[in-house]
Amino acid sequence: MNVSGMLRDDALKGKTIIVTGGGTGLGKSISRYLLQLGANVTICSRRQNVIDETAKELMAETGGQVLAVACDVRNTTEIENVMARTIDTFGRIDGLLNNSAGNFISPTERLSYKAFDTIVDIVLRGTYYFTLAVGKYWIENKIPGTVLNISTTYATTGSGYVVPSAVAKGGALIMTKSLAAEWGKYGIRLNAIAPGPFPTKGAWDRLFPEPLASMMDPTSRIPLHRVGEHGELANLAAFLLSDFSGYITGESITIDGGEVLMAGEFSHLEKVTSDQWDMIEQTIKQANRASKKE
Ligand code: HXC
Numbered sequence: 001m002n003v004s005g006m007l008r009d010d011a012l013k014g015k016t017i018i019v020t021g022g023g024t025g026l027g028k029s030i031s032r033y034l035l036q037l038g039a040n041v042t043i044c045s046r047r048q049n050v051i052d053e054t055a056k057e058l059m060a061e062t063g064g065q066v067l068a069v070a071c072d073v074r075n076t077t078e079i080e081n082v083m084a085r086t087i088d089t090f091g092r093i094d095g096l097l098n099n100s101a102g103n104f105i106s107p108t109e110r111l112s113y114k115a116f117d118t119i120v121d122i123v124l125r126g127t128y129y130f131t132l133a134v135g136k137y138w139i140e141n142k143i144p145g146t147v148l149n150i151s152t153t154y155a156t157t158g159s160g161y162v163v164p165s166a167v168a169k170g171g172a173l174i175m176t177k178s179l180a181a182e183w184g185k186y187g188i189r190l191n192a193i194a195p196g197p198f199p200t201k202g203a204w205d206r207l208f209p210e211p212l213a214s215m216m217d218p219t220s221r222i223p224l225h226r227v228g229e230h231g232e233l234a235n236l237a238a239f240l241l242s243d244f245s246g247y248i249t250g251e252s253i254t255i256d257g258g259e260v261l262m263a264g265e266f267s268h269l270e271k272v273t274s275d276q277w278d279m280i281e282q283t284i285k286q287a288n289r290a291s292k293k294e
């Protein structure tokens with residue numbers, strides 16, 4: 001399946017958007033589409049060589065402008081440097097995509113305090129540090145900016161074996177809603193996307209390593225029976241960062257092929273065959289008849 005871009009070509013023309021974790025995976029795919037829509041994009045992450053390589057590739061592919069600035073989102077001085085470099089290069093900042101994350105699958109009782117801190121610091125602290133820094137700049141400069149946070153479906157359901165990530169994504173989601181209420185008066189919007197599984201090397205290496213990969217097929221419990229396409233996520237992200245979503249704020253939009261719905265008590269019954277349903281129907285009807293005679 002090849003996904004076409006859904007917005008018109010100039011949908012983000014003149015906008016400058018910072019994408020954390022924009023050198024790899026979903027951040028890179030979303031950055032590509034933002035550039036195709038005319039935005040200037042600053043990508044940042046810890047590894048300068050990775051973001052330099054991505055910047056070169058995306059500029060050649062799209063003809064757009066990409067600035068690559070190294071930054072650990074746990075460090076406020078580095079965040080302020082990304083902002084200063086962005087303003088120097090592009091003149092202003094209009095959007096922030098909080099996409100950086102750290103995660104790995106593990107029984108929680110095996111984690112050291114530092115392991116828990118590491119994930120929460122990248123995902124929650126990194127998100128509120130960057131949001132606070134950019135929000136202050138927008139309020140001071142009267143810019144109606146937009147924040148988009150990449151969340152997860154388990155930010156609301158919770159999930160075993162990724163507890164630090166769930167705790168941090170849950171916190172970031174509540175921040176999204178809380179600040180949407182508080183900063184609406186400045187014209188600042190904040191939204192989130194909760195993706196189901198979208199294959200990336202970063203996530204698959206840490207969440208589906210062997211033997212887990214052979215033991216669990218993520219598509220088996222997705223009603224649409226497939227993983228997500230990066231283009232599908234990029235379309236939604238670009239829409240939420242654009243003025244076309246101007247009346248949407250404090251929302252989290254799930255894009256997961258229906259995966260979270262499988263928590264519904266009986267939603268997993270698709271393996272029951274038609275013959276078995278005939279039998280089940282007869283059994284129920286028999287019980288109904290028996291109860292009427294009582
Ligand atoms: C137990 C582990 C561990 C593991 C690391 N640690 N991996 N503990 N099991 N598998 C512990 C270390 O021993 C250490 O604790 C602490 O965590 C910090 O590890 P470092 O390697 O020193 O940290 P750092 O170099 O900062 O690397 C951070 C990282 C790494 C999160 C551990 O994986 C990383 O850089 N990740 C970035 C990319 C990423 O995670 N992408 C996936 C996003 S997917 P001690 O006490 O020993 O010092 C996602 C959503 C997926 O978020 C949803 C899918 C459906």
Ligand code: NAP
Pocket residue numbers: 020021022023024025026027044045046047050071072073074098099100101102103122126150151152153194195196197198199200201202203
């Ligand atoms: P990824 O490629 O590993 O992306 C994570 C990015 O975060 C990397 O570019 C990494 O770059 C950066 N990063 C990590 N620690 C950082 C730090 N301290 N400071 C700055 N940047 C940091 O994985 P992905 O799958 O694309 O994930 C992107 C986002 O989607 C994450 O928020 C993730 O939780 C979310 N998500 C993914 C899926 C999925 O199925 N893929 C599902 C739900 C949600 P450096 O290592 O260079 O710093």
